[in-house]
Amino acid sequence: MQRSLEPTPELEDFALEVSDIRGKREEGVAQAEPSAADYDPMFDRQDEAKRHEIQLEAVCQNAELQQQQQPPEQEDEVDDMFADVDDDMFADPAPVPKARPINGAIPVLQKSTKAHDDANLTSNWDDEEGYYRVIIGEMLDDGRYHIQANLGKGMFSSVVKAFDSVEKRDVAIKIIRNNEIMYKAGMKEMGIVKKLNLSDPDDKKHLIRLLRSFEFRGHLCLVFEGLSKNLREVLKRFGRDAGINITAIRAYAQQIFLALLHLRRTNVLHADLKPDNILVNEGRNMLKVCDLGSASDVSENAITPYLASRFYRAPELILGLQYDFAVDMWSIGCTLFELYTGRILFPGSNNNQMLKIIMQSRGKIPHKLLRKGLFTPSHFDEQLNFLSRETDTLTGKPVVKGMSFSGRIERDLKSRVLEYARGEDKGVVGAFVDLLDKCLNLNPEKRITPAEALRHPFIRGS
């Protein structure tokens, strides 16, 4: 059953949206593209908050967590093609931490504590937003986990690095915020990761492993295998303003497409793929997709213009079309561009400006698609001319500019990629551009699938 969540005028009000890149105003693509390394996802709070609110609403409406059936394992030739990644291209390789198989036995929490039941009860353990106040050195779960560092903080949780004294290994513990909605969202994430892990018993599909869960002071805590850095941190550290080496990108892309193939076969949409949600190991030769907090079964595809993080949001989501796995492929196209160039591909300051930047680079969205979009009238007039909602630079007031985009591509993908080429083999860069072009097809039905991507010449190296 489709549910429609119409954008309210205030949410669509571009003037109120924060500018995403620290201190830099984004006035279309005339300005230099912002650096991916400078982007801080938590800076983008208004859009993020709305996105999570909608997501949580969906969780509440579907609070009964279904015990998903494990789909029959379907193997085809692409599965084994990339079983082992050549790690020669990565400096200083380190052993890949082996995840413990789950064997279908993740302990599921009993209903939560009194603190969790009583929304009014506040405790000193939590801050005013329900995040657990993490203390480095503290022990969790009856002394089993020793907290060593903060790893990240999102809308749902804070994530800490800890040492597991039982398994004698590093883990990452996602401490879900203490409120009922977040708890349900955490339970949903747990159910989805569990399903993905159970259908990947040999841990070959590049999806983060959930080891177990427990409850601590009213917080649901999800224990994941510990990895090293996310790809935004890798870009910051090793590819600042330049991006990372194309051979490493090929290896990463192979692994990402294997993860996408697994998601597709398990009927799961990730719906929040971006460099922040892809983690690498110490040696940076193996990656895993993480943060299934926005994921859902493909059949649950409620129409909302705020699914996925804005820069990685497919046009069909912004327009309010039916959507499926192709939204994840779009996000990966944006991510791979960013890894190569160190620049954000489509840095729109709101959904309207996202469409403008996308069409400047990819051409006009076909009218056939526009006519089906629930939110098309917010962005196009009756003749399907684009209505760019901008701020007048002199008066500071909102202005609407009509744009036709017919036959006009201002900065095509190829020239944008070539601006950042670093003398690599032209054939390899050409194949990379072709793959990006196919990931970023405006028509989701024509967008490349993970199985096709794994056979693409850029990935196969032929």
Ligand SMILES: Nc1ncnc2c1ncn2[C@@H]1O[C@H](COP(=O)(O)OP(=O)(O)OP(=O)(O)O)[C@@H](O)[C@H]1O
């Ligand atoms: N298993 C892990 N190993 C190492 N670091 C991790 C792990 N899981 C998460 N992190 C770090 O914590 C960050 C936040 O994790 P995650 O995205 O799962 O949390 P979240 O609360 O859902 O965030 P958001 O609101 O941004 O979706 C990640 O970007 C990553 O840097």
